[in-house]
Each structure stands twice: as C-alpha cells, then as structure tokens.
Amino acid sequence: MTYRALSKAINLSESSVKRLFADGSFTLARLERVCSALDMTVADLSRMAGSAPTVRAQTDTLSLEQERLLARNPPLLACFYLLLNGHSIAETRMRLKISARAMRELLNALAAARLVEVGAKQTLRFHARLPIAWRADGPVRKLYERQVRAEFLQGAFNGSNEALTFHSAELSAASVRVLMRKIERLASDFADLAALDVNVHAREKSSVALLLACRPWVFSMFSPYRSGGAVRA
Helix, strand or coil: CHHHHHHCCCCCHHHHHHHHHHHCCCCHHHHHHHHHCCEEEEEEHHHHHHHHHHHHHCECCCCCCHHHHHHHHHHHHHHHHHHCCCCHHHHHHHHCCCCCCCCCCCHHHHHCCCCCEEHHHHCCEEEEECCCCCCCCCCHHHHHHHHHHHHHHCCCCCCCCCCCCCCCCECCHHHHHHHHHHHHHHHHHHHHHHHHHCCCHHHHHHCCCCCCCCCCCCCCCCHHHHCCCCCEE
C-alpha cells in the first residue's frame, strides 16, 4: 500500500503518514488503524515481526535434487510436510503410524538433504518455509499434480470454510495483467498466513488448500461460434 492510499484510509495527510513511519511515533490506537487499513490486526503484525528473522533466512523453493528425493519417497514427503506445518516429531510419527526407528531414519534423510536440522531436545530448524513453491516442471508436481487436482475438485465446496467461484468474461490485455497481479498478491497472502500459523498448535488448525487458476479459455459449447482475437480469461 502506498503512503497516499494509507493516508486516505486513516484520514491523515500523506506527509503526516510519512512522518509517522520515519519517526516511529505510533500510538497504539493509530497503529490499530494502520493495521485495519491493511486488513490485519496488531497481533498479526507482532507475530510477523517476531518471526521475520527466521523467515528471511528461509526459502519457499527447494533444489531440484531435494524435490527428486521427496518425489521418490512418499513417506519422506509426508514427514517433511507435517513437520514444516508445525507438527512435533512425536505428532508426526503418530500421524504417519511408524516406529521410532523409522521416524529417526526419515529425520536423518531430511537432515542429509539439508531440509531440516534436528537440534537438542528434538528442536527443528528448517531451511524452507511454507508454502513450498514446487517447480512447475519438477518431479513432485509431475508425480502428484494430476492426482491432487482430481481429488481436490471432487468436493462439494459448500462447507463454512469452503469456496468455489468461477467467472468467465472477455478482458483486455491490461485487465488480464491486473488480474494476474491480484492472483499473485492472494498467493503471497496465503504464504504469509501459513508462516504466521506454523507455531499454532495442531489442534487449533486444519489443512487448507488454495487452487488459483487463470488462462485464456472458451467453454467447448461456445467454441464453434467464436472467432479468435479477443483475450479471454
């Protein structure tokens, strides 16, 4: 958000907003108004500030060899996913229904691949953060993408925490670019929320998937009646 947009949202002059950030002279009430304009809470801001050093040291992409290793070993991929989402080693072992020895072997494999470091008292330090941006042509997506799409879209999407929205229209190239930026922003927001909730206890959260898709497309029923040329999304 720009200084100008924020100044309008909190009813201050643009120069006053710039001075607030330059001097750090926020009252709690004003900080709450700024957070509200950004569609977040002061608690969200505090959690982001507290985790910022760790997040900056992490990446949301893996090396090709790391992806190959996970694609070849489904239990290892499942273990990595659960641990990365904040499950403890004990919780992960229970979810996977494996022995303590098998769990140690998985942890050793993850450590050898530089995906996780296991410290004293089984503390974990990751070199990656959620959500993982799997390579578009990488081994994990090649192996699981078709299955994931089929299983994900089988739901009715009528629950309280479910949504399925479909729109089709003719858009200009400029509007498509704006739309793509908004999709990227939503994906970024999803990543931020995932990072914020890593340390929330497993009982207080559930696994959530977000599917974003946009491409030039004409419904097959209409294609015999349409000529090319327009940008469709």
